[in-house]
Amino acid sequence: MLLMRLLELIKLIDGEVLTEDVEMDSEVDGGCGADLMSDVLASVQPGAILLTGLCNPQVVRTAQMADVTAIVFVRGKQPPEETIALANQEGVPLISTPYGMFEACGRLYQAGLPSSEMPMSEKP
């Protein structure tokens, strides 16, 4: 698949959208799975979707700094109200998937979504 839109991505992982005014036509360039925010900041390329098990507001800030298109919370996690509020304020879409990290990443990768994780040798 050359192009994946948020709408298709959400279908692939049985996702539930948690924020308002999500542009379902946004293109997703790749994926990144991490629970370490520094890893995200260090490795993710712009335009990626971030799959994570962390639900605090810092995830939204991290996504914003790293130009992440949307955040997917794995294992059906529901982030606290302050995370959703910040995401709505900053326009970062939040999605929850019932699948665990491995399966969620696997489903997307199998559907053709490439990895957005850069090797450590490259600069952000």
Next chain:
Amino acid sequence: MKSGKTRRERVITDEVAGYITRVEELSYEVKVQDVMTRDVKVATPDMRMVEVLELFREFRISGAPVASKGELVGIISIEDLIRALRGGDMAAPVSEYMSSSVITVKAFHPVVEALKVFTQTRVGRLPVVDEFGKLVGIITKGDITRGLLRALQSTYQEEELRRYRASHLFDDIVSDRTSLILRYTVKARDFVRGGRASSSIKRALLRLGAHPQIARRCGIAVYEAEMNLIIHTTNGGTIRVEIEPHQIYMEAVDDGPGIENVDLAMQPGYSTAPEEIRELGFGAGMGLRNIQRCVDELSLESTPGVGTRLKMHIYLSEGREQLRERGDEIKSMTRQEMKQRSSRDDSSGDH
């Protein structure tokens, strides 16, 4: 996932709504009187149809309200004219051919009201009346389209203008050395607001017309620095960003506790962060390393018991970004340069 499915359907509806929102909004904001034609050509009931033909031809219109002594009594359109022409009845008075049941719209209503009438009735034009029922104008679908486009364009232009003004800040102000300084106070342990400073800085840079990649590098570097102030300092600290046309200088300063071993702190994976910080996804000992990768120059000065000063430079003139934008040849050269640079960084590191 039943709940997921229902939510998704709702979202698709939102998506559809998303496309028309701005125009829809405007159709509620813009009033009929803002887009209507004020100079109404009016026919009278006793006018002959041949005169109506002249009126239409002269003013290039396809319909006109019919008024008698200032009161609206009907509407006459080109279709009525054709009927009269066909019957060779051009000498007949307007009153014989006009539609006397006239639907009107109020001047002070939003254009969405006129749009509703147009879709419900299939009429081509609507006479516009004021609150006393007096004829003040006429409105067609074309008037609405033009009016909405104009309104859309003006909101767009306002945004463009704002962006232009910000991005030309440095061109417009003449001095020997112009810089813009942003200062932020960061409280210790304030995790909820953590990232507020970096997010504002990134937004400011994009506003000022910085290359997205530059804004990204600054954002990541300052964010890590901001989180360090929140996680490690006794009393928090300050972030100062000085933006100049040729460089961006960022500084994070605090008054303690200070770092015992700066070299060790720079080492990837080294961390003194407690468990609760790690649960937030931070404190893995990658922060300074990340900053180093984002900036062109980094210096960390620290005195235990006194405080820490982290200085970061990103150079804009003859920087990598400008080079990157030129041809492929230079691009590959820069890649190599970058590799050399990063390998230099690696060898100077502690691993």
